[in-house]
Amino acid sequence: MSEVATTATATRRIGERAKGWFSPRRIGAIYVWIGFIILFTILSPDQFPDYATVKQILNEYAVTLLVALGLLMPLAAGLYDLSVGSVMGLCGIGSAWFLAHVSPNPWLALAAGVAIGLACALLNVVVVIVMRVDSFIGTLATSSIYAAIVIAVSGSNTITQNVGGTFQVDFALKNVAGLTAPVGLMIAGVLGLAFVLEKTAFGRRVYATGFDAEVARLGGVNVGRLRAVTLLVSAFFAALAGVMQTAALGAGDPTVGPAYLLPAFAAAFLGATQFRAGRVNPWGTAVAGLLLGTADVGLLLAGAPEWAPSIFSGALLILAVSLTRANIRDRFRQLLRTGSRQRGGNLDRAEPTPQGSLQGG
Amino acid sequence: MEPETGKDMRSMEGCASDGGFARPSGGTAAGPATTTLAIDHVSMEFDGRRVLRDVNLSVRAGTVHGLIGHNGSGKSTLVRILAGYHRPTAGSCWIAGERVPPGSPAQVKRLGLRFVHQDLGLIPEFTSLENFGIGGEYPRTRWRTIDWREQARRMRGVFEMLEQPMPKNRPVAELTAVQRSLVAIARAIGARPEESGTRFLVLDEPTTALEASEAQHLFAVVQRLAKANIGTIFISHQLTEVLNLCSAVTVLRDGQVTGTLETEHATRALLVEEMLGKETAAAESGMKHHRSGPVRSAGEARPPALAVRGLRSASLRGVDVDIAPGECVFVVGLAGSGREELVYALAGAVPAQTERLEVAGTPVRSMSPATARKMGVALVPGNRLPGSLVADFAMRENLTFASLETVTGVVGAVRRPRETAAARSWVERLDIKPTDIEFGSRFMSGGNKQKVVVAKWLSITPNAMLIDEPTAGVDVGAVTHLFATLRQFADAGGALLVSTSELGDALALADRVVVMSEGRVSRVLVRGEDEFSEQALLLAMVEGSTTESGNPVVPRP
Numbered sequence: 057m058s059e060v061a062t063t064a065t066a067t068r069r070i071g072e073r074a075k076g077w078f079s080p081r082r083i084g085a086i087y088v089w090i091g092f093i094i095l096f097t098i099l100s101p102d103q104f105p106d107y108a109t110v111k112q113i114l115n116e117y118a119v120t121l122l123v124a125l126g127l128l129m130p131l132a133a134g135l136y137d138l139s140v141g142s143v144m145g146l147c148g149i150g151s152a153w154f155l156a157h158v159s160p161n162p163w164l165a166l167a168a169g170v171a172i173g174l175a176c177a178l179l180n181v182v183v184v185i186v187m188r189v190d191s192f193i194g195t196l197a198t199s200s201i202y203a204a205i206v207i208a209v210s211g212s213n214t215i216t217q218n219v220g221g222t223f224q225v226d227f228a229l230k231n232v233a234g235l236t237a238p239v240g241l242m243i244a245g246v247l248g249l250a251f252v253l254e255k256t257a258f259g260r261r262v263y264a265t266g267f268d269a270e271v272a273r274l275g276g277v278n279v280g281r282l283r284a285v286t287l288l289v290s291a292f293f294a295a296l297a298g299v300m301q302t303a304a305l306g307a308g309d310p311t312v313g314p315a316y317l318l319p320a321f322a323a324a325f326l327g328a329t330q331f332r333a334g335r336v337n338p339w340g341t342a343v344a345g346l347l348l349g350t351a352d353v354g355l356l357l358a359g360a361p362e363w364a365p366s367i368f369s370g371a372l373l374i375l376a377v378s379l380t381r382a383n384i385r386d387r388f389r390q391l392l393r394t395g396s397r398q399r400g401g402n403l404d405r406a407e408p409t410p411q412g413s414l415q416g417g
Numbered sequence: 418m419e420p421e422t423g424k425d426m427r428s429m430e431g432c433a434s435d436g437g438f439a440r441p442s443g444g445t446a447a448g449p450a451t452t453t454l455a456i457d458h459v460s461m462e463f464d465g466r467r468v469l470r471d472v473n474l475s476v477r478a479g480t481v482h483g484l485i486g487h488n489g490s491g492k493s494t495l496v497r498i499l500a501g502y503h504r505p506t507a508g509s510c511w512i513a514g515e516r517v518p519p520g521s522p523a524q525v526k527r528l529g530l531r532f533v534h535q536d537l538g539l540i541p542e543f544t545s546l547e548n549f550g551i552g553g554e555y556p557r558t559r560w561r562t563i564d565w566r567e568q569a570r571r572m573r574g575v576f577e578m579l580e581q582p583m584p585k586n587r588p589v590a591e592l593t594a595v596q597r598s599l600v601a602i603a604r605a606i607g608a609r610p611e612e613s614g615t616r617f618l619v620l621d622e623p624t625t626a627l628e629a630s631e632a633q634h635l636f637a638v639v640q641r642l643a644k645a646n647i648g649t650i651f652i653s654h655q656l657t658e659v660l661n662l663c664s665a666v667t668v669l670r671d672g673q674v675t676g677t678l679e680t681e682h683a684t685r686a687l688l689v690e691e692m693l694g695k696e697t698a699a700a701e702s703g704m705k706h707h708r709s710g711p712v713r714s715a716g717e718a719r720p721p722a723l724a725v726r727g728l729r730s731a732s733l734r735g736v737d738v739d740i741a742p743g744e745c746v747f748v749v750g751l752a753g754s755g756r757e758e759l760v761y762a763l764a765g766a767v768p769a770q771t772e773r774l775e776v777a778g779t780p781v782r783s784m785s786p787a788t789a790r791k792m793g794v795a796l797v798p799g800n801r802l803p804g805s806l807v808a809d810f811a812m813r814e815n816l817t818f819a820s821l822e823t824v825t826g827v828v829g830a831v832r833r834p835r836e837t838a839a840a841r842s843w844v845e846r847l848d849i850k851p852t853d854i855e856f857g858s859r860f861m862s863g864g865n866k867q868k869v870v871v872a873k874w875l876s877i878t879p880n881a882m883l884i885d886e887p888t889a890g891v892d893v894g895a896v897t898h899l900f901a902t903l904r905q906f907a908d909a910g911g912a913l914l915v916s917t918s919e920l921g922d923a924l925a926l927a928d929r930v931v932v933m934s935e936g937r938v939s940r941v942l943v944r945g946e947d948e949f950s951e952q953a954l955l956l957a958m959v960e961g962s963t964t965e966s967g968n969p970v971v972p973r974p
Contacts, residue, residue: 255830257821263810264818270804274766275819275873276790334809 085330085340088372089347096354103357111234117349118238119297119304123316124323124341125245126293129286131324131336132253134266135184135191137287139199140294140320143176145313146202148298149210152308156217162226166299173295174288176202181284199314206310215308227303238300242342245293249338262286263335322373323348329377348372452478452513454530454617454648459508461494461672468494469672472508478616479646481639483659483680486669487692487955492652495669496621499650500532501525512616529616531605533623537597541590545600546572548589553607575603578645579638595631598623602638606647618642619650624658625753636662654751656685656959668692693955720778722912723763723794723881727772730762734936738763740881740912742777745903747923748916750933751958759933760883760916764789764796766804777880790819795874799886800866806858806873813840813854815869820876843872848898864895871899881912888922900926920954932957 077083096104103109123140130137151169159165176198183194227237253259265272265279273279297316302308326347327340351372352365454476461469469491476482486492497503499510501522510517512528539548546565549572556567569586576583576599584596592600602620607613620639624632639662642649653659659666660680667677668691675691721739728736732755740746750756762769765784774781776792789796798805806815817824817836824836840854847868851861858866867887874882887903888896903926907913917923923930932940932954940957942949 251830257825257829257831260814260818260821260831264807264814267807267809268804271807271818274764274786274796274798274804276787278787 082333083330083343085326085343085347089343089350092347092350092354096350096358099354099358104354107234109353109357113346113349113353114239115234115236115304116353117345118236118242119301120316120319120349121242121323121342121345122238122245122293122297122300123320124327124345125242125249125338126290126297127320127324128249128253128327128336128338128341129262129289130191130283131328132259132266133262133283133286134269135283135286137180137195137290138192138317139176139180139195139202140290141314141317142199142202142206143173143291143294143313144298144301144316145206145310146176146298147173147295148302148312149206149215149308149310151223151299152215152219152302153209155219155221155223156215156308160218160221160223162223162303165223166227169299169302170292170295173291173298176295177288177291180287180291184287185280185284203314206313210308210310212310214310216306219302219308220306224303224306227300228306236304238297238304241296241300246338246342253337258282319345319348319369322369325377326373452616452648453511454650455511456495456499457508457511459495459498459505459510461491461498461503462506467672469498469505472669472672472674474667474674474677476617476648476650478648479643480665481643481649481651481663483663483666484650484652484669485654485656485659485666485688485692487959490669490692491672492669493621494672496532496534496619496652499525499530499619527614529614530619531607531615531617532619533598533601533605533621535621535623535625537601539589539597539601542588544586545584545589545592545596546586548600549604551604553604571608572603574608575606578606579603579641581634581638593631594626594628595634598627598635599638606642615647617648617650619652621652622654622752623651624653624655632658654753654959656688660685660688670694689956689959692959693952720775722777723914724775725763725771725773728759728762728769728774729771730758730767730769732758732936733762733769736762736933736936736938738914738931738938740914742880742910742912743907744928745907745913745926746915746929746931747927748914748931748933749918749920749923749954749958754933754958755936756916756918756933757885760796760885760914761798763914764794764883766796790877793877793880795819795877795879795882797870797874797882797884797887799884799889800863800870800891802885802889805870806866808857808859810858811855812844812849812858812861812869813837815858816840816843816854816872817876819873823876839876843869843876847872847902862892862895863890864892864899867891867899868895868902871902875902875906879911881914882906884913884915886917886919887915888917888919896922920951923954924949924951930954934958 093104123144126140127137147169150172151165154165154168155162158168179201180195180198183189183198184191187194189197230236232240253262261272261275261277261282264275265277265282269279272282298313301312305312323341323345324336326344327338327342328334328336330340330343331337332340348369351368355364355368356362456472456474459469459472460467472491472495474482474484474495484492484495494503498505498519499517501517501520501524504520509519512530515528517528517530518524538551540551543551546569550563550568556564556571558564573583579599579602581599584592584600589597589600602618602623605618606615623635627635636658639649639651651659651663660683663680665677665679666683666688668675668688670692675694678687678691719742722742722744723738723740725739726737728738732753734755736755736759738746738759748756748759758767761767763784764786765788766786769784771784774784776794779792781788781792786796800806807818810818813836817831817839820839821831824831824839826832837854843849844852844854849865849868849872851865858869861869867890871884871887882903884903887899891899900922903913903915913926915922915926928944930942930949931938932942940960942953942957947953
């Protein structure tokens with residue numbers, strides 16, 4: 057009797073879990089994605105349902121996704137890295153400059169690009185962690201500096217010397233089933249970040265820091281060091297994206313970079329609403345990025361004007377995030393509470409202390 | 418717990434017969450010549466818990482009326498009712514014979530009753546003049562912009578009336594503590610009383626943040642207010658202050674007025690007796706023979722789990738504490754005694770310096786939360802305090818957060834089966850509800866959250882646990898379970914240091930109670946040697962705060 061009952065409960069539990077797994081609240085973006093594929097197939101039946109479309113979406117959006125994946129670590133740790141767009145641009149132009157002036161070796165150029173990215177990360181760390189400038193403002197400021205360096209180095213000219221050679225061949229033309237290096241990097245990035253963020257103790261501490269830095273701090277986490285690491289990760293991904301984009305273009309273009317910032321944030325935020333509600337995560341980001349890419353390519357194939365995809369991705373982001381608005385409202389309320397606590401606390405103390413809220417009869 | 422059931426019944430009957438809209442009774446009403454603020458048979462219940470019982474209080478214009486009582490005696494609730502934030506369950510307030518509509522801060526203000534709350538409510542980044550204007554009407558220029566000149570004139574008017582120099586027009590964070598208090602008082606008054614209509618002012622513990630000399634300044638101001646015919650309710654823990662400043666004192670205990678005394682006839686001893694109850698008179702004589710002696714299990718050769726000398730921080734001025742393995746020490750103290758900061762300072766969670774700090778015999782040069790965790794010192798903030806739990810985490814993630822190393826494998830990956838097993842075992846051991854370890858921490862009840870916080874730190878098997886307010890917001894059943902868990906931890910050789918405002922907790926669990934005042938240890942009570950009662954603790958707390966000399970008492974020689 058009881059065994060039967062247990063089995064029945066177990067079955068029901070598995071059923072419930074499966075229902076939870078496929079719930080639109082959890083993976084709504086996937087349903088929307090499927091919807092788009094069907095819609096675009098109807099709109100342009102000759103062009104859209106084709107492997108060429110798949111290749112186009114993946115190859116084009118892999119670079120955006122690299123930037124977006126890089127954002128996940130700082131976002132999970134409660135930091136905004138708004139400099140990734142210009143870091144990407146600087147690393148891209150830097151690798152082109154390296155090819156033209158130092159060595160045509162593609163791997164050294166890649167290393168140079170990454171090194172520039174890490175140097176940018178160090179400046180970000182100094183500003184945001186050491187000098188304690190709010191990350192939103194601090195990285196906005198450093199991004200302006202990086203953008204200026206791009207102009208200074210390139211003189212606003214495109215660098216083409218040696219860029220179109222083995223460099224482009226290695227990083228943009230060689231392919232497996234039509235998929236180029238950025239796609240491989242993107243897949244590696246998703247897997248790597250999924251491991252670090254979701255499987256390791258470090259990842260757990262990153263999330264804790266983002267949700268409640270005070271709990272993390274009192275729990276023995278060196279919040280400053282952890283956040284510094286996350287800024288290195290975001291710059292590393294941005295650097296890879298920059299180098300890959302230079303290879304794809306076959307030229308160091310000084311205007312590349314900043315335009316990737318918004319789509320990357322859109323993918324990261326949209327991704328946070330998927331799979332692990334409220335937590336930025338690589339799976340959701342990948343789905344969100346591919347969804348945006350599908351819509352982009354699909355709309356253009358269907359003959360929509362060039363500005364349509366931007367309107368579309370903006371609207372989609374607002375919609376997706378508003379679906380988890382309860383969560384955001386909570387966060388906002390928490391923010392307000394923190395603010396009033398700091399104001400109400402002892403004015404002599406520079407830092408808000410845990411017992412600030414305790415005082416009072 | 419409640420020996421006063423008889424009294425209870427009587428007060429409830431009184432309320433029932435009076436109903437919610439009683440006229441002020443003869444005792445509290447005053448003649449038409451003098452303006453009076455009257456609190457008339459006010460009772461207050463929260464969720465069936467009676468916080469105020471039939472409180473009567475009357476203040477004449479131009480007098481200073483003291484209001485004293487231990488933490489939790491209902492002072493704050495009374496102030497909030499006066500301010501219109503709470504509607505009393507029964508009774509009402511009157512100003513000059515006009516009934517104050519309950520629950521209407523705007524009406525309260527119109528009737529001339531103003532407040533300076535304990536935290537002052539100033540915005541640190543705003544200048545004194547900007548702060549002066551918050552919450553009031555701004556004078557406008559012809560172009561509808563704020564007329565700062567006129568505003569400054571008004572503010573100067575108030576300071577002239579108070580006979581105090583006008584503070585510099587700088588961000589108030591740069592002003593001295595007493596200047597900030599003055600800005601807050603000036604703002605409450607708004608303008609010269611004849612212009613603004615201020616008739617009564619409530620000062621909620623205005624001296625807690627002030628040095629003795631600064632407090633003198635404030636007293637002068639309060640006396641000036643009385644001369645300007647403003648009546649003041651002065652709330653304080655400092656009995657001497659109240660005796661010197663006020664013409665009458667009302668004492669609250671457990672939500673009831675135990676008496677209103679003319680200060681001419683009152684003594685400190687009398688006030689203490691009113692505050693703590695008659696039984697304390699006996700306790701007081703017993704306390705005189707206090708000495709600090711050795712703690713239980715003196716034969717033990719193990720070094721103290723935690724030993725600190727000369728701990729200083731923003732509110733601590735040299736604290737020495739030893740906690741032996743297996744010992745349970747509670748820290749108590751009035752608001753502002755430094756009690757609130759002690760555990761955080763010990764764990765290095767707030768800026769602090771020590772002359773010497775040893776954990777289980779190992780010296781620690783500089784303490785930080787990370788070092789504390791490594792050394793096996795757990796800091797457990799109460800579940801309602803910042804820093805206790807990640808609300809967005811599942812219960813499992815919170816339970817294992819401090820001890821992730823114990824559930825990770827070779828490549829640094831958390832081994833989920835091990836983590837799940839660990840979390841499950843804590844849920845079982847502490848009887849945490851719900852039992853689903855994936856449950857969102859945000860949605861748990863206070864008692865269960867607290868169990869999770871405690872379990873999180875027990876799982877690092879600490880040498881010492883430093884706990885702040887373990888029972889705040891925790892229901893009775895969970896408290897019993899928590900205490901059993903903590904007792905078990907101590908019996909297994911763990912050291913406990915618990916900071917609390919609940920004296921009952923200390924009595925239930927402590928081997929030793931450290932009483933703090935003015936940033937120092939003012940007294941140590943040892944179970945079995947000193948009298949262990951709520952009265953004894955209260956008395957030690959109140960005495961500590963009113964005696965002139967604050968010689969630090971080393972808990973153990």
